[in-house]
Amino acid sequence: MPDLDRSRLAELLAAEQEEYTARHPRSRELFEQGSNLFGRVPMTWMNKWSGGFPLYLDHARGNRISDVDGHTYVDFALGDTGAMAGHSPxxxxxxxxxxxxxxxxxxxxxxxxxxxxxxxxxxxxxxxxxxxxxxxxxxxxxxxxxxxxxxxxxxxxxxxxxxxxxxxxxxxxxxxxxxxxxxxxxxxxxxxxxxxxxxxxxxxxxxxxxxxxxxxxxxxxxxxxxxxxxxxxxxxxxxxxxxxxxxxxxxxxxxxxxxxxxxxxxxxxxxxxxxxxxxxxxxxxxxxxxxxxxxxxxxxxxxxxxxxxxxxxxxxxxxxxxxxxxxxxxxxxxxxxxxxxxxLTEDAFERMGDLAIAFADGVQATLDELDVPWSISRLGARAEYRFTRPAPRTGEESAAAHDDDVDAYMHLAMCNRGVLMTPFHNMALMCPDTTRADVDRHTALFREVVGALFG
Ligand SMILES: Cc1ncc(COP(=O)(O)O)c(C=O)c1O
Incomplete structure (x- = not known):
């Protein structure tokens, strides 16, 4: 099992951070102007996004979000489940x-x-x-x-x-x-x-x-x-x-x-x-x-x-x-x-569940190939990877597996490549608009960014 190389992680994280900052000048500008908001954001938890400042929303539809800098993302965060029906169905x-x-x-x-x-x-x-x-x-x-x-x-x-x-x-x-x-x-x-x-x-x-x-x-x-x-x-x-x-x-x-x-x-x-x-x-x-x-x-x-x-x-x-x-x-x-x-019909749940299986299989394939000591768990239409193996049995075990730097790296690397994961953890949720191509895109990117860390 490969050890996590902390200096490599630090280098990769710094590069992703630089890229994130360079790609989002307008979001950064809005954040800097938000001085009448407590924490500069509408609700303080919006500072949970990695990168030092959040993306600012321009528009969203289905499972796509577009930010004010003109980038469009495949959204697996879906408002941490608030948008499980897709954006503006x-x-x-x-x-x-x-x-x-x-x-x-x-x-x-x-x-x-x-x-x-x-x-x-x-x-x-x-x-x-x-x-x-x-x-x-x-x-x-x-x-x-x-x-x-x-x-x-x-x-x-x-x-x-x-x-x-x-x-x-x-x-x-x-x-x-x-x-x-x-x-x-x-x-x-x-x-x-x-x-x-x-x-x-x-x-x-x-x-x-x-x-x-x-x-x-x-x-x-x-x-x-x-x-x-x-x-x-x-x-x-x-x-x-x-x-x-x-x-x-x-x-x-x-x-x-x-x-x-x-x-x-x-x-x-x-x-x-x-x-x-x-x-x-x-x-x-x-x-x-x-x-x-x-x-x-x-x-x-x-x-x-x-x-x-x-x-x-x-x-x-x-x-x-x-x-x-x-x-x-x-x-x-x-x-x-x-x-x-x-x-959110029966048919929709069936499709969403199948996509989450494909998502979890895609993540597992990389974890197996590179022998990465992480795990992925799935519950119907949602799947989430955790930086420990086997999957935790208790909240205490899962909390102990948290790693701020790996978390920030994964979120920023995905975001810079056009995929949004839930900021509070590494959850991906499927909605009725999610497609197999979106899941396959995540699978390929996951291999790329995890490969850079462990490959
Ligand atoms: C299981 C569970 N219950 C309740 C809530 C609270 O939801 P809300 O913030 O929409 O009130 C959350 C929020 O994440 C949750 O995860």
């Missing part, structure tokens, strides 16, 4: 256009027939009978966590090390040495110490889950069906069923967040793997890029919530801490209806 744009134009009424505080259609469709795909809408997956998680606490009368949420569920206070936790959850490094000003709200366990380690549940204070296990925000860490056989069984045994709810793992198929991992969540969360992709999110609950959870609302000790209609003025607005429900009905 025609059906979504038409539905949104009708609502904004002829129909009017972007947000009115009134329900629409579209929302009802979407609720039925979410039930058909994911199984849960009752749905509420939000404007982001973060909000869906936050509000559903409140309902879980209300339904169970318990204070805490159990999460896995290196999970991500949006900016949900309870979720930025790691297992501490003393068995108590501790705040994850970098967590910005948590409102209370994490051990008051959270229990933290290790992915693929049912013993750690059982140990935490045994305290009897967990309202819900909040998890993705596979970790996707620290690379893809797949569940081992029996792990998800074990979670379901342990949750039931210890009186906790199972809350499955499919915001990213929806890539697993038309009905997400929940349908593919026959999961039985009590609460289900989704966001990002289902509105084709228009802000939206949703959470689904079982009849049992709804009954437990309603008992408290009937008693008058919880208010889910006025200002009880669940809801937002723009949630479920006519624009986002129109977008969800069109996207689910016409864009």
């Amino acid at each position: 025609r059906a979504t744009v038409e539905a949104v256009g009708r609502r904004m134009g002829d129909l009017g009424g972007i947000t009115t505080m009134l329900p629409t027939a579209d929302a009802q259609w979407v609720g039925e469709e979410l039930t058909r795909r994911f199984g849960l009978p009752l749905w509420s809408f939000t404007l982001s997956a973060t909000d869906a998680n936050r509000w559903a966590v409140r309902l879980a606490r209300l339904a169970t009368g318990r204070p805490k949420v159990l999460v896995f090390a290196y999970c991500y569920h949006g900016s949900v206070d309870e979720a930025f936790a790691l297992p501490g040495v003393d068995g108590k959850a501790q705040s994850r490094p970098g967590n910005v000003a948590p409102p209370v110490p994490l051990d008051l709200t959270t229990r933290a366990a290790t992915w693929n380690d049912l013993e750690s889950v059982e140990r935490e549940l045994a305290h009897g204070d967990v309202a819900a296990i909040l998890t993705e069906p596979a970790l996707t925000n620290i690379g893809i860490v797949l569940p081992e056989p029996g792990f998800l069923q074990g979670l379901r069984d342990l949750a039931t045994e210890h009186g906790a709810l199972l809350m499955i967040d499919e915001t990213h793992t929806f890539s697993a198929g038309w009905g997400g991992a929940t349908r593919e793997w026959e999961l039985e969540p009590d609460i289900f969360v989704i966001g990002k992709s289902i509105g084709g890029g228009i802000p939206c999110g949703a959470y689904g609950i079982t009849d049992e959870v709804a009954a437990a919530v309603t008992r408290h609302t009937d008693d008058g000790d919880a208010d889910i209609i006025d200002v009880g801490g669940v809801g937002g003025t723009l949630a479920g607005n006519a624009l986002s429900t129109a977008a969800m209806r069109a996207t689910l009905d016409q864009v």
Whole structure:
């Protein structure tokens, strides 16, 4: 197995950095002019792109993005899943256009027939009978966590090390040495110490889950069906069923967040793997890029919530801490209806999944040929390589494999050659517009840039 030559990496990275800077004078100029934006960008995480300044968007359609310097990219980042339906899918744009134009009424505080259609469709795909809408997956998680606490009368949420569920206070936790959850490094000003709200366990380690549940204070296990925000860490056989069984045994709810793992198929991992969540969360992709999110609950959870609302000790209609003025607005429900009905269809998922297999095979071929100690994991339409072999089993193992310099080199080398990967990690997502030629292009470039490092 070849060792990583750090001085070669440094040289290659410097050359890619120079090329990136030279190719993007207009983006750089805009970044330098952004002095009225905190961090010079609309949201501070936009500084996560490698290269010292981000690309500035000019236009995007399907799986192509064009920047203000006139370069066009094959986009495998797809807005970190927000654009899994492709950029500005025609059906979504038409539905949104009708609502904004002829129909009017972007947000009115009134329900629409579209929302009802979407609720039925979410039930058909994911199984849960009752749905509420939000404007982001973060909000869906936050509000559903409140309902879980209300339904169970318990204070805490159990999460896995290196999970991500949006900016949900309870979720930025790691297992501490003393068995108590501790705040994850970098967590910005948590409102209370994490051990008051959270229990933290290790992915693929049912013993750690059982140990935490045994305290009897967990309202819900909040998890993705596979970790996707620290690379893809797949569940081992029996792990998800074990979670379901342990949750039931210890009186906790199972809350499955499919915001990213929806890539697993038309009905997400929940349908593919026959999961039985009590609460289900989704966001990002289902509105084709228009802000939206949703959470689904079982009849049992709804009954437990309603008992408290009937008693008058919880208010889910006025200002009880669940809801937002723009949630479920006519624009986002129109977008969800069109996207689910016409864009993210069963056929589309089949094609996207096949392309992700080809993508992963292409990466694996280079890793095998050059004996590179990396791995690639796939979940339906998404695939991600990680700088360690074998593929990590836990969030902790995956976090330990992170390498800032290799990461920056891969992102910049790909970007300079016309391919965008997700800035937060090395994820590639297929959308309905991705073609086999796009995947083959990535395969050839991956061989070239990895070959320069290890060849
Ligand atoms: C699994 C998961 N849940 C929730 C979220 C939050 O989504 P949003 O930032 O759209 O609220 C994310 C964001 O990456 C996510 O990966």
